[in-house]
Amino acid sequence: MAEASRLESAFEAARMYYGESQTMEAIAGSLGVSRSTVSRMLRDAREAGLVRISLRPPGAHRIEELGRRISQQYGVRTRVVPASPGDGERERLQAVTEVGADLLDDMLEPGTTLGLAWGTTIASLLGSVTARPVPGMRIVQLNGAINTEGSGLTYVSTVLARAATLWDAPVHHFPVPAFFDFAATRDAMWHERSVQRVLEVQQQTTLAVFSVGAFDADIPSHVYTNNYLAEEDLRSLRADGAVGDVCTVFLRADGSYRDIAMNARGSGADPGRLARIPRRLLVASGPRKALPLRAALRAGVATDVVVDEVTAASLLALR
Numbered sequence: 001m002a003e004a005s006r007l008e009s010a011f012e013a014a015r016m017y018y019g020e021s022q023t024m025e026a027i028a029g030s031l032g033v034s035r036s037t038v039s040r041m042l043r044d045a046r047e048a049g050l051v052r053i054s055l056r057p058p059g060a061h062r063i064e065e066l067g068r069r070i071s072q073q074y075g076v077r078t079r080v081v082p083a084s085p086g087d088g089e090r091e092r093l094q095a096v097t098e099v100g101a102d103l104l105d106d107m108l109e110p111g112t113t114l115g116l117a118w119g120t121t122i123a124s125l126l127g128s129v130t131a132r133p134v135p136g137m138r139i140v141q142l143n144g145a146i147n148t149e150g151s152g153l154t155y156v157s158t159v160l161a162r163a164a165t166l167w168d169a170p171v172h173h174f175p176v177p178a179f180f181d182f183a184a185t186r187d188a189m190w191h192e193r194s195v196q197r198v199l200e201v202q203q204q205t206t207l208a209v210f211s212v213g214a215f216d217a218d219i220p221s222h223v224y225t226n227n228y229l230a231e232e233d234l235r236s237l238r239a240d241g242a243v244g245d246v247c248t249v250f251l252r253a254d255g256s257y258r259d260i261a262m263n264a265r266g267s268g269a270d271p272g273r274l275a276r277i278p279r280r281l282l283v284a285s286g287p288r289k290a291l292p293l294r295a296a297l298r299a300g301v302a303t304d305v306v307v308d309e310v311t312a313a314s315l316l317a318l319r
Helices: 003-019 024-031 035-047 060-074 089-107 120-126 151-167 183-189 193-203 231-239 261-265 287-298 309-317
Strands: 077-081 113-116 138-141 207-210 242-246 249-252 279-284 304-308
Touching: 003 024, 003 035, 024 035, 060 077, 060 287, 060 304, 060 309, 077 089, 077 309, 089 120, 089 207, 089 279, 089 304, 113 151, 120 151, 120 207, 120 279, 138 151, 138 193, 183 261, 231 261, 242 287, 249 261, 249 287, 279 287, 287 309, 304 309
Parallel strands: 077 304, 113 138, 113 207, 207 279, 279 304
Antiparallel strands: 242 249
């Protein structure tokens, strides 16, 4: 049988089987062939791409509806990651960062300047990225990491070194404190040529990836557990109504940030600077991050969001 004729017969069998729900016995009788021949024709139809079978897992409609509502409410592209009933916080974080890593890989293109904000979620995301060289790519650190003990520099250097290896790309480090002791010190440092050079690269960022930090997350945000904030800092943040941070810039529930006292001493990219970056990927997991996530979305920091199902539902339930 000629190839064209064989495929036409295969398509006819597939149409009757999948489109009209006829049994193989009925199709065999209509076409004058054996049941085993019908089975082979259906296999040929699938292999030739004449038939595409898609599986829709339980709860798919619910996941799609959560994503649609978040996208509609906040003007972002949203991917909601399903959560299995027995999943804990770490399993959901792993699932979200795996999806985030795939999306990030799709976004990368030659010449990308990638801005990275260090933290627990981004470290997990980089652990799921598939290594591949990206020609002309460069990586820039979006927020300082040094704390009072200096240990933050080691942590972020490890995270950035992994990123450099994954994409065979140079890194522009930002070797300044996450939070200065005095706002005047930060302002003076911002006039140093070495710091201005990094700030200029940050301004050229074409794609940023970051998460949100929460004071009481089940998987603690790095900035809240590693000697970055003194008790007096936490009191100041509570007094100013802060609910969490993006790139170590603190936000209120309504997304405002400019007059929060701690932000005058911070080194992170604020929402105004982030908004000038063309693509901004926010990856978040954990229902206790719902409140800072809403603040971040209200501040307009993201163009794309990856979030787990439980956190998505918690976000939409906020009043």
